Amino acid sequence: MTKIFSPLSIGKMEIKNRMVAGPIVSNWADPEGNVTTRMIDTYSERAAGGWGLVVVEATYIRPDGNNFRQMLGLWNDRQVVGHNELAEAIQLAGSKCVLQIMHGGRTARYLATEIQPVSASALRPWNVNPRELSTEEVEEMVDQFGIAAGRAKEAGYDGVYIHGAHGFLITQFMSPFTNNRRDKYGELMRFPTEVVEAVRNAVGPDYPVMMRINGDEFLGEAGITLDLAKEQAKALEAAGVDALDISCGGFESGWHQIQPPYYRRGYLVHLAEGIKEVVSIPIGVAGRINDPTLARTIIEKDRADWVVLARGALADPEFPKKFAAGRIDDIRKCLACGEGCLKRLFMDLSVTCAINPRVGREWRYQMKPAANPKKVLVVGGGLSGMEAGRVAAERGLDVALYEKANSLGGTMALYQGMPKLHMREFTNIVDWLRRKLKTLEIKVELGTEVNGESIQGFGADVVIIATGAAPYMPDIPGIDNPFVFTEDDYLAGNVKLGSKVVVLGGHWGAETAVSLAREKEVELLTLVEESEDIGGSLDGFRQIVTKGYLEEENATILTQHKALQVVNEGVLVIDRNWRLTTIPADTVIVSMGRVAKDQLAKDLEGKVTELYKIGDCNRPNQWPILFAMEEANFVALQL
Ligand SMILES: Cc1cc2nc3c(=O)[nH]c(=O)nc-3n(C[C@H](O)[C@H](O)[C@H](O)COP(=O)(O)O)c2cc1C
Ligand code: SF4
Known part of the structure; x- marks a missing residue:
């Protein structure tokens, strides 16, 4: 033994x-x-x-x-x-x-x-x-x-x-x-x-x-x-x-x-x-x-x-x-x-x-066999969609999951691949759910986008929308400049970094900023945050360690600074004393939270008997993992 x-x-x-x-x-x-x-x-x-x-x-x-x-x-x-x-x-x-x-x-x-x-x-x-x-x-x-x-x-x-x-x-x-x-x-x-x-x-x-x-x-x-x-x-x-x-x-x-x-x-x-x-x-x-x-x-x-x-x-x-x-x-x-x-x-x-x-x-979360057989369509293969599919299938319901991207995991899958900060533990849950979907023989269609019309053709009794959230982009002049990217672009490996990077948004962005500051191309990293502190979305210890890492990398942290404009030389910011400064940048990464992608849910309102919206497309930014998993369970257990 x-x-x-x-x-x-x-x-x-x-x-x-x-x-x-x-x-x-x-x-x-x-x-x-x-x-x-x-x-x-x-x-x-x-x-x-x-x-x-x-x-x-x-x-x-x-x-x-x-x-x-x-x-x-x-x-x-x-x-x-x-x-x-x-x-x-x-x-x-x-x-x-x-x-x-x-x-x-x-x-x-x-x-x-x-x-x-x-x-x-x-x-x-x-x-x-x-x-x-x-x-x-x-x-x-x-x-x-x-x-x-x-x-x-x-x-x-x-x-x-x-x-x-x-x-x-x-x-x-x-x-x-x-x-x-x-x-x-x-x-x-x-x-x-x-x-x-x-x-x-x-x-x-x-x-x-x-x-x-x-x-x-x-x-x-x-x-x-x-x-x-x-x-x-x-x-x-x-x-x-x-x-x-x-x-x-x-x-x-x-x-x-x-x-x-x-x-x-x-x-x-x-x-x-x-x-x-x-x-x-x-x-x-x-x-x-x-x-x-x-x-x-x-x-x-x-x-x-x-x-x-x-x-x-x-x-x-x-x-x-x-x-x-x-x-x-x-x-x-x-x-x-x-x-x-x-x-x-x-x-x-x-x-x-x-x-x-x-x-x-x-x-509140009792797993019981479903009282009636139902066909459940889950749209979105991020954390909430996968968990809802798993729970519904474990209750004996007939589940199909459609995901627009070619892989499962949504934002979690991006985050776990953070290039220079060890976030690999986040694979644990994505991999676990992926295995569950397989064992439960849930039909998973990747690379398949569905819309209000096609969904009605599925004949599903229940539609669960878990379409996630898109990065928020502030409405400031110059934001469409070609050297402005989202945090997701960076995490997906789609950014050719320059040597002077400005990160806009210091809450979730704090960890991304650590990774960026450690990239060999990056000589100067400035983190711009409107509120008084950075890392506030993380637990207190993750926050302290992240701040320490930024200090080790000599990153400049500008709290109580607001970005007003992206200009050719960098980012124009204003501080609480109304002072204007241009922070030099050849790469700008925006990490200012997310906006629910809930159009599909709106399109389907009144057209589907049972319609639910869960995860980031319902409540983005607050407790991204917890709310995703909670809402998935809450909904899938009542079907
Ligand atoms: C929310 C929370 C509450 C904790 N409460 C206690 C506690 O009551 N007594 C204690 O000795 N340690 C407490 N700890 C520390 C854990 O027992 C443990 O030593 C620590 O989390 C590291 O182990 P782990 O990685 O297995 O969690 C707590 C940890 C967390 C996250
Ligand atoms: S919430 Fe706590 S116990 Fe649960 S996965 Fe995160 S660290 Fe682990």
């Missing part, structure tokens, strides 16, 4: 395989932090996917430790009831489960708590200046971790998983970056080891105690380095932890923790490997392990004892089950796009997955 499918002992707990569904704050609790039915539904579905262990998301142990509007809590006895239902639902579905207990410390969200955040030291404000906990208050905090662990045990979880990573309160004590105390807790490992001891005292010697720590804080010598993490791991093992899960980063380096698509897969494995050398307890690792072959190799090469898939478990809750059955091609691999999960969490909204919008909304 491949080692990844073999059992693993964590203290006295045995997990059936080495695939762990990692913790993901969902914002699905109620405002008091209580477990909700949707949490039970989602976790139950996740557990049924075959994970050896499901880690229930970060759960605050007292009201001032809360980071999000609807974060899960376990700070009073009444909450044990909901947690018990959650734990039992996961176990019933076949997985072991542990609860992650945490306190946000200086990063707690003041708007949710209305209490001044507390920390190891009054350092590094995040939302609001933190207050240093007194020695007595730290001792009280230690006890409260113990109490929360006792409640987790009472609720029936198979173990407890202490959050000592990611810059939350425990890391704030463990890191020189945030701890300059002068009392006994100035010793970096004092607080975390006391927490472990308090937890151990509360749960007894046989109950599994796991902990997540940073293998690197990615702050250089100012923070936790791998060498320091090794010492910390040894201290935690000595304090009684049964297993360590290695992650990284803090609020000032979070993109290393939740990596964008441009970071390599298995980004943190070297850290787990390093820590494994110095301790004898089992070690797990997370971070862009979205692929079964990679997961298997990490375990086979003994680089870690288990792998954690956090976003991967949202994108495909059945990852382990499909893997075990040899259905590797059937796994819907996470894109690291951040669109359904991280971006929404940063906005303090509920988390889902852009390519699996069922997550957290299972009751």
Whole structure:
């Protein structure tokens, strides 16, 4: 048997395989932090996917430790009831489960708590200046971790998983970056080891105690380095932890923790490997392990004892089950796009997955056989059209899909081929859908344009229009100049670049600008954006990394600048002080959003019994992947 499918002992707990569904704050609790039915539904579905262990998301142990509007809590006895239902639902579905207990410390969200955040030291404000906990208050905090662990045990979880990573309160004590105390807790490992001891005292010697720590804080010598993490791991093992899960980063380096698509897969494995050398307890690792072959190799090469898939478990809750059955091609691999999960969490909204919008909304997206046979015509082979076709066909409907271009995938297919920025992960969903259409034997006609008249000749009961959106072109003089192109032209390889490039539009255009700035022909790149910031359509970490890349390439970023005219020498812009400048350019790339291509839908109104419009041709620009997939499911499930 491949080692990844073999059992693993964590203290006295045995997990059936080495695939762990990692913790993901969902914002699905109620405002008091209580477990909700949707949490039970989602976790139950996740557990049924075959994970050896499901880690229930970060759960605050007292009201001032809360980071999000609807974060899960376990700070009073009444909450044990909901947690018990959650734990039992996961176990019933076949997985072991542990609860992650945490306190946000200086990063707690003041708007949710209305209490001044507390920390190891009054350092590094995040939302609001933190207050240093007194020695007595730290001792009280230690006890409260113990109490929360006792409640987790009472609720029936198979173990407890202490959050000592990611810059939350425990890391704030463990890191020189945030701890300059002068009392006994100035010793970096004092607080975390006391927490472990308090937890151990509360749960007894046989109950599994796991902990997540940073293998690197990615702050250089100012923070936790791998060498320091090794010492910390040894201290935690000595304090009684049964297993360590290695992650990284803090609020000032979070993109290393939740990596964008441009970071390599298995980004943190070297850290787990390093820590494994110095301790004898089992070690797990997370971070862009979205692929079964990679997961298997990490375990086979003994680089870690288990792998954690956090976003991967949202994108495909059945990852382990499909893997075990040899259905590797059937796994819907996470894109690291951040669109359904991280971006929404940063906005303090509920988390889902852009390519699996069922997550957290299972009751709305029930896959049931269609009540009546219907002929469904899908027009458009981008993401929304493909997904609508797939879902309708899985429900037993007779589906045909027509696409004007010679290939499937629409804008996603263009984006995944970004020449100088690694966006290849986006192929995951296009390829997955392509395979599904094939397996489901959906009739797919490429290179075939249909119109209002020809559609009526198909005799379809249902027509789903998924014709996408075209790049928006601003109505300014000179825009029809031959050296002005759209972002799509560049991505399709249809632009002969000059040395001076201006990109108009800095939101989606920020990533394209990185790729352009890295092209060997390009000596000068200027990004012009009307609003105050760039990269605003991306999740917060993708945005930060993209900005960093632009800085590395010495790109000029002009925010609060509006393009007025394209002239022979370049682009005439105006700034917020009404100053006019001509930015030199021999190539202009426009990336200012998209306009719905919905003419066909308009032509068909009143002429087809059931007509739907989905994806970019319905709502462009907002959540391009999520809305495409959501609308496709919403429509195809009601046919
Ligand atoms: C939306 C979101 C919420 C997260 N919530 C938690 C959490 O509750 N606790 C935690 O330790 N890590 C949390 N993480 C980090 C993940 O557990 C994981 O370490 C990280 O996403 C990298 O692994 P992945 O590529 O498998 O997602 C979260 C990540 C995301 C995207
Ligand atoms: S939204 Fe994107 S990053 Fe998040 S889980 Fe889904 S595919 Fe992965």
